[in-house]
Structure formats: C-alpha cells, structure tokens
Amino acid sequence: QSVLTQPPSASGTPGQRVTISCSGSSSNIGSNTVNWYQQLPGTAPKLLIYSNNQRPSGVPDRFSGSKSGTSASLAISGLQSEDEADYYCAAWDDSLNGLFGGGTKLTVL
C-alpha cells in the first residue's frame, strides 16, 4: 500500500474536466513539492507536472497541478482520447526517500 493515496480509477468524456487527487502527510506532501507523471500504455513514465504546478516544456496547458496542505491534485481540462493513461503523483519524504502514489487509471469514455 502506497504512502501517497490516489483513487485507483477516474473517467470522463471528451472535452470534460477531470481531477485526480493525491493524499499524503506532513512528512511528505506537507513539507515537499509534488510531481506528477503520465504513463501511456506500454511506455515509460513521462514528467507531467513538477514543483506542484509547473509544466515542463511541451506539456499542454490543459494539464495543471495544485497543492494544499498534505494533498495535491492534477486537473485535466478539455479531456482528449490520448489522455487515457495511468497517472502517478510523487513526492519526497523527510527521510529523503522518494515516494510514488499507487496510480490512477484514467479512462476516456
């Protein structure tokens, strides 16, 4: 069981806005930044959001991140079929260990 808790699944129809939550504690999300990764089927993970809400070059602005206290969220607006993937939140804990959430499988209906 992951220290960072994500819902196992989420879904939406094309054009909709969906959010994926990530819940942690004061020793990880509460005191460190959150990153989000997208893993398309059969491929390596890709950095989607870093430092809570920053998008790497090339990531569409449909993707946004936020953090409040010990929780974080990934929002995807204008949902597209190619967004169907697994999404993982990640953070570091105060012992300097890396942590991943359990992952959320996003289905575009």
Next chain:
Amino acid sequence: EVQLVQSGAEVKKPGESLKISCKGSGYSFTSYWIGWVRQMPGKGLEWMGIIYPGDSDTRYSPSFQGQVTISADKSISTAYLQWSSLKASDTAMYYCARSATAMVYGDAFDIWGQGTMVTVSS
C-alpha cells in the same frame, strides 16, 4: 539529445545474479542524480534508490536496502542496478530516470530510460 538508454530484456533463473545498465548521453552525466524505479506486472511505480554519479553517493529505499545494489561508472556514463540472487518476485520492469536539476537531490525525474524487463522463472 538528452537520453537514457537501458540494456535489453533479461530472463533469469532464481538464485542467479544480474546487472542491468542505464547509459546517459547528451548531458553531463556526473552532475545529475540517477534513480531506479520498479514496476511489477500490472502494478504501480516504486522508488528503489538513487545515485549521484559524480561521487557515487547512493541512497536506497528501506524496501530495497540490502536487496539490490546501485552503482555507476562515470567513465562510461553508465549507472547499474544489480542483484546477487534473484527471486521470482523480482520479475518486473525496471526504469532508470534522471533528476531534472543538476546536483539537486529530491527533484523530479525529467528523463526516463525505456525500461528493462527482468523475468525470473525456473
């Protein structure tokens, strides 16, 4: 182009040893932390550990401490993950990934290798 290229898929028997590799190119290999991530079949990502090739400073997740060894050879810009005695439960995809900012520990992973599938079966 900045990239990490991992060694190919492996099929091993329980009890055998294994060393897989991750070669960096297109950037200063010694200046960025390299992490290893496990993904068991149908499961999520797990952080295993990380190494700074510049001085081989290495940290392990408590879950993987003693189970694997992470090393690097900066002369050939390559990081390694090795097992001395494989178990069936080591069957997984293994990814290496680079920290996004030079010399910064605890950063996001911005560049990922393509993954190495390790299958352990008698």
